[in-house]
Amino acid sequence: MDFTWISDPTALVALATLVVMEVVLGIDNLIFISILTNKLPEAQRSRARRIGIGLALFLRLGLLGTIAIIVTLTEPIFSLFGHGFSWRDLILIGGGLFLVWKATKEIHHNVDPTPADDVFDTAKATMTFGAAITQILMLDLVFSLDSIITAVGMTDEVAIMVIAVIAAVTVMLVAANPLAQFINNNPTVVMLALGFLLMIGMVLIAEGFGAHVPKGYVYAAMAFSALIEGLNMLSRRTKRPISSGAPVDPATPAAAEKK
Numbered sequence: 001m002d003f004t005w006i007s008d009p010t011a012l013v014a015l016a017t018l019v020v021m022e023v024v025l026g027i028d029n030l031i032f033i034s035i036l037t038n039k040l041p042e043a044q045r046s047r048a049r050r051i052g053i054g055l056a057l058f059l060r061l062g063l064l065g066t067i068a069i070i071v072t073l074t075e076p077i078f079s080l081f082g083h084g085f086s087w088r089d090l091i092l093i094g095g096g097l098f099l100v101w102k103a104t105k106e107i108h109h110n111v112d113p114t115p116a117d118d119v120f121d122t123a124k125a126t127m128t129f130g131a132a133i134t135q136i137l138m139l140d141l142v143f144s145l146d147s148i149i150t151a152v153g154m155t156d157e158v159a160i161m162v163i164a165v166i167a168a169v170t171v172m173l174v175a176a177n178p179l180a181q182f183i184n185n186n187p188t189v190v191m192l193a194l195g196f197l198l199m200i201g202m203v204l205i206a207e208g209f210g211a212h213v214p215k216g217y218v219y220a221a222m223a224f225s226a227l228i229e230g231l232n233m234l235s236r237r238t239k240r241p242i243s244s245g246a247p248v249d250p251a252t253p254a255a256a257e258k259k
Contacts, residue, residue, distance in 0.1 A: 095142030096204030
C-alpha cells in the first residue's frame with residue numbers, strides 16, 4: 001500500500017473530510033444497532049453491539065478490497081419507467097424497505113395499547129441473539145456499501161479509505177454503549193430515534209429510485225429534532241422536583257392549611 005500521499009496537503013484534507021463523512025454516515029448504523037440490541041437481555045447487549053460494529057468494519061474493509069466490483073454496481077442493469085436501476089439501487093431500496101418495516105414495527109410496539117411491560121417482555125422474548133446479529137448484518141451491508149461508494153467518489157487512495165473507515169468504526173465502537181444506554185433510559189428518545197430510522201429508510205428508497213436527497217438536509221433535520229428533544233428533556237427535568245412532592249415551606253399558606 002502506497003503512503004506517499006502523506007506529504008500531499010490535498011490528500012490530508014481529503015482524509016480529514018472523509019473521516020468526518022464516514023463518522024456521520026455511521027450515525028445511521030449506530031442508531032439502528034442501539035435500538036435493536038436494547039431488545040436483548042441486558043447481559044448480551046454490549047457483546048451484540050461489539051459484534052455488530054465489528055461486522056461493519058470487516059464488511060467495509062472487505063468491500064474496499066473489491067473496489068473494481070463496487071464501481072460496477074453503479075452501472076444500470078435494467079430500466080423501468082425511464083430510470084436505469086443498478087445493483088446499488090436495488091440494495092438501497094431493499095435496505096430502505098427493511099428500515100421502514102423495522103422502524104414501523106418498533107413504533108407499533110411502543111404505541112400499542114397493551115401495557116408497556118407486556119410489550120417490552122414480548123419484544124425481548126421474540127428477539128434472539130442470532131436474530132439481532134442477522135438483522136444488524138443486513139443493515140451493515142447496506143450502510144457499508146453506501147459508505148464505500150461515497151469514499152470511492154472522494155479519493156483514489158485506498159489507504160485513505162482504509163484509515164477513514166477504521167477511524168469511523170472506532171468512534172462507533174466507543175459511542176455504542178453510551179448511546180444505547182441513553183436511548184434505553186429515555187422513552188421519548190426511542191421514538192425520536194425510530195423516527196430517524198423511518199426518515200433514513202425513505203431516503204435510501206428515494207436514492208434507489210434516482211431521487212438524490214442531499215445528506216446535509218437529512219442530518220440538519222436530525223440535529224434540529226435532537227435539539228428540540230434535548231430542550232424538552234431539560235424542561236421536564238426542571239419541573240420534576242415541583243411535581244414529585246418537594247418539601248413545603250412551613251411559612252407558606254399551603255402548609256398552614258395542612259395544619
